Amino acid sequence: TDTPLEDGTVHPKAGVCILNAYPEKYGFQCDAKNPSIQRLCLCRMPEEYVEHRLEEDKADRPSVEKIVGYIDVQHDIEDAMSAPKLESNDHVDTQLQEIWSNHVVNVALGVHISPDKVPAAKELANRWRGPLILAVYSEPTHTLKTSFPENVKVVFVQPKKDDAMYPVNDLRQAALEACPDHWFFLALDVDFMPSAGLYDSMKRRLPWLKSVATTGVIVIPAFEADEGQPAPSNMEELQQCRDSKKCRGVLEEKYEWAHRRTDLAKWKDATEPYEIEYEWTFEPYIAGLRHCLPSYHKDFKYYGNDKIQWVYHTAVWGPRFFVFPEEFVTHKHHTPNNWSGPERDQYKEHIRVRFNTFKEEIKSDQPPKGCFKQIQNQVW
DSSP, rough: SSSSSSOOOOEEEEEEEEEEEEEEGGTTOOOOOOOTTTTTTEEEEHHHHHHHHHHHHHOOOOTHHHHHEEEEOOSSSHHTTTTTOOOOOOOOOOOGGGGTOOSOOOOOEEEEEEEGGHHHHHHHHOOOOOOOEEEOOOHHHHOHHSSSTTTTEEEOOOOOTTOOOHHHHHHHOOOOHSOOOOOOOEEEEEEEETTTTTHHHHHHTHHHHHHHHEEEEEEEEEEOTTTTTOOOHHHHHHHHHHTTTSSSETTTTGGGTTTTTHHHHTTTSSSSEEEEOOOOOOOEEEEEEEEGGOOOOOOOOOSSSSSHHHHHHHTTTTTTEEOOOOOEEEEOOOOOOOOOOHHHHHHHHHHHHHHHHHHHHHTTTOTTTTTTTTTOOOGO
16 A cells, blocks of 8 residues: 555554564565664555565575565454563564553553643552553643653643633543553542552463453452542551551542442452452442553543543443452642532532433443453343
8 A cells, every 4th residue: 555554554454563573675665663673664455465465575585584574463452462472583673562552452541631630640650560551631741741661651631711611521532542442541539649560460360360351351449548648659668657557448438339349358368369349339449451442531531530430431341340459559749639619519400310311321321342252231
């Protein structure tokens, strides 16, 4: 094709090619965003063309099989997840296996912010060791986009003149859409700090995560810390904080139903994931295979049923809920957001009515093919 192909573009008959040297020779371009790998090209191309190229180049360049590697991409999500890593060799730059490579299964953290929360987002980026997708409610700015470390991908949601409410679910959706389908996605608010080992632990447990990817979602236990109390980084610090009464389960004292199903008493001594039952009002922070997660509904803005709407929709699709052991997230005390105020109370009745109609709308909703085969319509 004469049209440049973006990394990740899907063709009905697709293969993945890594082409060394001169893409213009073959009549197409590839998007090489990393300047250090511009000599390499990562793209998708029609199956017939791949076969033709192999035959033509074998005669032209005997070493082509060492220079060019091919991986078949199946449409079945499980095959896509199990696609092998690209092997390092003299001809393939190892930076192709960098943090944003589409050819390895990874765990991305999705976070939304307004520009005043940039310092908090930077602190979060220092704690989370993996890919972080940051959805910013702002006009695109080069300064903001380049002010984060390489593990952070910034996406912008531009403010609308007629929308005075912070569009929290539009931002969450932007982060979700920036995550590859075969990765695991964990949605978090910027005032929550993950334990220092959460990303590494999830990566170590990738074989287990893959085994439950199309049947379940992963609950990350959530805590809250008193004002001035640093977010614990590991289990020892968390236990000390809980013993001193400066940390507790999130919303434990205000609205225990929001997280009680996590069963923190059991989690305290757990070394392996364990299964729990979903109940209405449960609003945990969950990770799941991006392909098997629903979209965030844009009608839920501001404060009020914005996150619980998404968890509820997920539950309607019928996944099993597993609690992740030995790692956690902690809510840090902060001053009220600049988008909170009396409008929140005025909005409550509207959103209560909207949530009831939303529940009716998704009663017969079905998950994507291959996900959560046992639909549990009893959740409502």
